[in-house]
Amino acid sequence: LSPEHSASKLTSSVSQSSLASIGSQWSQNSISSPGKKKTFAKFSLHRIDLKGGMYSNTIFTANMVLNNCILQDTRPGHEGFITKMFERRDASGDKGMIDITFEMDQDTKFVQVNISGIKLILHLPYLLSIQKFFMDSISVKKQTDPPPQPKTEVKKDFKRLKSVVEENRVAQQGNVLTIRVKIDSPDIAVVEDRTSIDTSAIILHTEFNADIKLSPEQQNIGAAMTRLEMYSCCYNPEKRHKTMSQILSPCEVSFYTAKNSSHPQIFSLKIGHIDLRVSPATIALLSSISMVLSKTDEIQVEETEDVCEWPELWKPKPLKPTMFPFLDVEEAMEAEAAPVIVDSDSLNSSNGNETGEVQIETILMTLETGSGISPMPLIKLQVNAIITVTGYLSKMLKANGQMGIVAVYYNGRLAVWEPLLEPVNQQRIRTEHEPWKLDFEVEQMLVSTPYSSPSRSLMGSPAASPDMEEYEIMPYEKPLCTINIDAKDPLELNITKTFMEVQTVLSNAFADAYKQKMEARKGPSAPFRVVNNTGMKINVLLHESTFQIREQNFENVTLENLTYVDLFETKPATPKHKRAFSLISETGLKDRSIKIQVPSLNGECNIPVTRADKRYFVIDNKERGEAWGLVATISVDGGCKIITLSSSVQVKNYLDVDVEVYYMMEHGNEVDFALKLSPGEEQRLPLHAVHTPSGEIFFAVNGHSVSIVPFVWRGLQNRICEVQELRCNPRNMQEVHATPFIISASGTVEQILYEDTSRRTLKSVLYCIELHPAMVLYNLLPVSLSLDSPGTTDTKSWVMPGNSKYLNKAVRGACYLEIQINDYQGRDWVCGKSIELEPLHASVWTFTSHPSGFNGSDTIDLGMHVVEEKGTLSLSLYCPFWMINKTGHMLTYKGETSSNVVVHEKNSNEAVLFSFKSKAFFGKKKAAVKVENSQWSEKFSLDVVGSSGLLTCKAQDRIYQIGIDIQLSSSGLTKMVVFVPYFKICNKAPYDVEVKEEQTSEWFTVLSNECIGWWPKVNSEQLVVRIQDTQECTCPFSYENPLSTLLRLDNNYGGIYTEVNVNEGGVLVQLRQCEDGAATALIINHLSSNFLTIWQEGQDNNKIVVHSNSIQYFTWSNPTSVRMLTWAIDDENPTERGNMLDRDDKGMVEDKDGKVCCYWVGFMFGAQRCLLFTKDASVADSALYTLENDRIMQDWTVDLHSIGLSLVNDVRQKEVAYLCMK
Helix, strand or coil, X not given: CCCCCCEEEEEEEEEEEEEEEEECHHHHHCCCCCCCCEEEEEEEEEEEEEEEEEECCCCEEEEEEEEEEEEECCCCCCCCCCCEEEEECCCCCCCCCEEEEEEECCCEEEEEEXXXXXXXXXXXXXXXXXXXXXXXXXXXXXXXXCCCCCCCCCCCCHHHHHHHHHHHHHHHCCCEEEEEEEEECXXXXXXXXXXXXXXXXXXXXXXXXXXXXXXXXXXXXXXXXEEEEEEEEECCHHHHCCCCEEEEEEEEEEEEEEEECCCCCEEEEXXXXXXXXXXXXXXXXXXXXXXHHHCCCCCCCCCCCCCCCCCCCCCCEECCHHHCHHHCHHHHHHCCCECCCCXXXXXXXXXXXXXXXXXXXXXXXXXXXXXXXXXXXXXXXEEEEEEEEECCCCCEEEEEEEEXXXXXXXXXXXXXXXXXXXXXXXXXXXXCEXXXXXXXXXXXXXXXXXXXXXXXXXXXXXXXXXXXXXXXXXXXXXXXXXXXXXXXXXXXXXXXXXXXXXXXXXXXXHHCHHHCCCCCXXXXXXXXXXXECCCCCEEEXXXXXXXXXXXXXXXXXXXXXXXXXXXXXXXXXXXXXXXXXXXXXXXCCCCCEEEEEEHHHCEEEEEECCCCCEEEEEEEECCCCEEEEEEEEEEEECCEEEEEEECCEEEEECCCCCEEEEEECCCCCCEEEEEEECCCCEEECCHHHHCCCCCEEEEECXXXXXXXXXXXXXXXXXXXXXXXXXXXXXXXXXXXXXXCXXXXXXXXXXXXXXXXCCCEEEEEEEEEEEEEECEEEEECCCCCEEECCCCCCCCCEEECCCCEEECCCCCCCCEEEEEEEEEECCEEEEEEEEECCCCCCEEEEEEEECCCCCCCCCEEEEEEEEEEECCEEEEEEECCEEEEEXXXXXXXXXXXXXXXXXXXXXXXXXXXXXXXXXHHCCCXXXXXXXXXXXXXXXXXXXXXXXXXXXEEEECCCCEEEEEEEEEECCCCCCEEEEEEECEEEEECCCCCEEEEECCCCCCEEECCCEEEEECCCCCCCEEEEEECCCCCCCCCEECCCCEEEEEECCCCCCEEEEEEXXXXXXXXXEEEECCCCCCCEEEEECCCCCCEEEEECCCCCXXXXXXXXXXXXXXXXXXXXXXXXXXXXXXXXXXXXXXCCCCCEEEEEECCCCCEEEEEEEEEECCEEEEEEECCHHHXXXXXXXXXXXXXXXXXXXXXXCEEEEEEECXXXXXXXXXXXX
């Protein structure tokens, strides 16, 4: 300012100011006495600087800088939690947290707001509690405010008022307000658990800039969000970088709108490249956070099903026109349209010329699997669109635009992206492709009208004249929303076998998402990794490839054995105008290769890394004058391609002990150690261990020497299926049972690609040596086994149900195997046999029990199934039948002979082994069963798997009926025979019920949510139900025929909804409480002077009278009889008509003279079936077509050129089927 303008300046500073919120609601959870108020929030301001000045030329300036603002949770018991909800970030520089500048002169006002370095934790339950505290205080203040004084009426001088308005308009023409807002990189976090700093969190970053200019003549608003990103991580700053997983990559969003007095409003919304990643870990975290945010600080009460009470359900009630909309026909037609979305003033002021444009550059959504910090992308969906919007401030909003869609999936076998939605060939250039596009138009009415019914003048309807074939169609209102979609290009979907596997992996991953936890990064973070497993040094030549180490420029990298290096591809960024096509370009194969050098062999090879496969390279060893084979295996782990360099021989250990691998050295009389394999592990041998003169490999286990006979890998091509038995002698041959350890070694050959070609040759071979045990015993019984391992001095080995035991020293033809079944039916059972050199495929082993405690048969015949594969003899001990008793009674089973009897106690939850003697062990089998002391049932077959049926056992006081179900076990050797009650009653009501047979007086209680077996004593086939602690009973119903109806109870419960389901395996009776719509029918008598008589056909003693203008609920009085409804109108007109109440129907009732007495309509109103009697034809029309009279909310029109579906077996490169619809 010039010196002649005098000024008044103000400077002030406040170091700290604090405000503590005090409330009593937190005292309920504290240890202190109730009623004592506790602080639950502390709000503090740190170092507030104020500057300002007022000058003589009417200029006013002011500036306020807030250094820090802290909102802290101070509730008792929250010590150690994340308590600071809002504060300044540590590394925020010298800038203030909030900097506000205000300048004003005679014509303009300027506001500048800068916010930087803030950290906000969005914990809604706590923030809402603070809001509630202040809102309660405001409501109390409003209650204490004095009542407003009555206003006095003042006469208005309209001439003077018009002149004042004109003066204000002229004065405001130069009044311009400018507001600028800048928010610099806030940390907005949502945490999963505030009790620990190591909790998982989602953090949002962005930079926000807004420029607003307002004047009486025009309005300009511009805003932009840059570097908008979101990621999940551990909230602990020390662990945040290692656990970071990107959800939304940095993107940009901008918005602009303008409006002046001479032009309508316009706006523009531009969305840049959006890269959104969805993984199971992200979904699990979002779900967990949403559950936390939805919780309140109040004590949560466990939700249970409420008991519904219907005290006057079966009593008549007066009919009111407001109960049903179809009764108030005339008033509904006179209702006027009421705006429900847009204010009427805005609609009247807009002429529909406002326009807007939305540009979406690309939205890329990636579905991933794996952990959050090591994801594996599987499916990508990319969308780009341009949308034009008009009339968004008028009565009709219109939008039209074009959208491009690209969908691809990841082929893990080839490590390439393949199209799921085939791209479209460009018309001019057939080799170029573009996204599949569709055009769309949307029209949305911003006003709607309430319910409207047909007019009384529409008499030409089927209810008024049911015999008419043609009648006037009711007019319908235009839908509120109309959507038209048009695609000129064919929609071609490519479904491959690999895609179905990808879909299965995704489904399983998202189903198990809740099990995943936030962990530090374990897998590779780079897109490429080179691993050296050759046993010697290698050089990775980077200067001749497009790969480089992150932020470093090396010409080559030397890798020692068992080390790796992470590489990044140096490629130019995709231009903005080509981003919509970038995903299409990824589906093509690009030549990428890494050059490798082996210094000790003076050889090099160029390895293509585009596809995931295995390649064989030949490197000449000039010192020995021979060619060595190098294998490059390219695999994918978490989105990273791993290039593993190794030899062409790998060994896999299928034994249950560690195995050491040795190789014969060059001079031929000494072996050297190569590597050690754990159980289930596989490794490639070093190059120098493979390329020896003899090619011999030896093996050894702990406590034993190296195998005497070697395994020669070079001969595998000529003897692929041959199994070689290798023996490792004990180091101390003086021990008792000093038998050798036996290894069954076999080999397989896999032909792989030769160098950088697409050919597979006889030379490009990967050899795999598999080490299997000599013998394995599998326990397929529901009880444990114990045995002495042949050839060892170890104590008894236990084999639990479903487990196995490796017999590594068992020699066929020279070992004896004794097996003991432990504690089966209170006894031990023993059987021993010699293992023959060529054992039978199926044999019977007879187990004998100890003589003490004898209580039944002393022998059990079980089956031994023998299979030989890759030198391993697999012995599976099984029982042909498992009897499972779920009846709640003692069962006894009998086989073909009277001596083959097995008792199954009612309290036993274990399966009982049931078998046959060795002579009939492998033949067709039948058995019989009895319940308690009943007679034996008829014999039934045990051979048909999947069958179910009914067994009847007669006793003195009743007939037991049992349901039987036969299923096959996973091994395929055992059939599980399940016995259940044929009749079952399940109570799904929230209260206990009691049931009894019609002809008995004994009641049985069925608890809520309980299912019991029902054993009738008399052959009445009728049940009666009542609610516990009540006297009212339902009518009898049959439990042997299907049923689904409400049984009436004349008490507060209204009734019990009963369902009877009948199938081959049994009968299930389900009981539920009465709910809305459960009644069989609601009778609506709309007749003004006639009463109705309603009854079930054949039940003349249970007639119901429905008076005029009243309603009455109805249900069947005898569900076992014919369910036909009969009615009569007045005593003077005893006309009877029947209706099954199972479908919509209509008709009319005529008197004796043939005149129409009334109309009747059967229809659904919500969930309730209704039967209406009326003399008004239009009311009948409206009731029957209630749903059709509703206004259509949305009307979709989809016009596609064609849809093609191609099913391809990409593994065999064969198209299975193609379906096309045009």
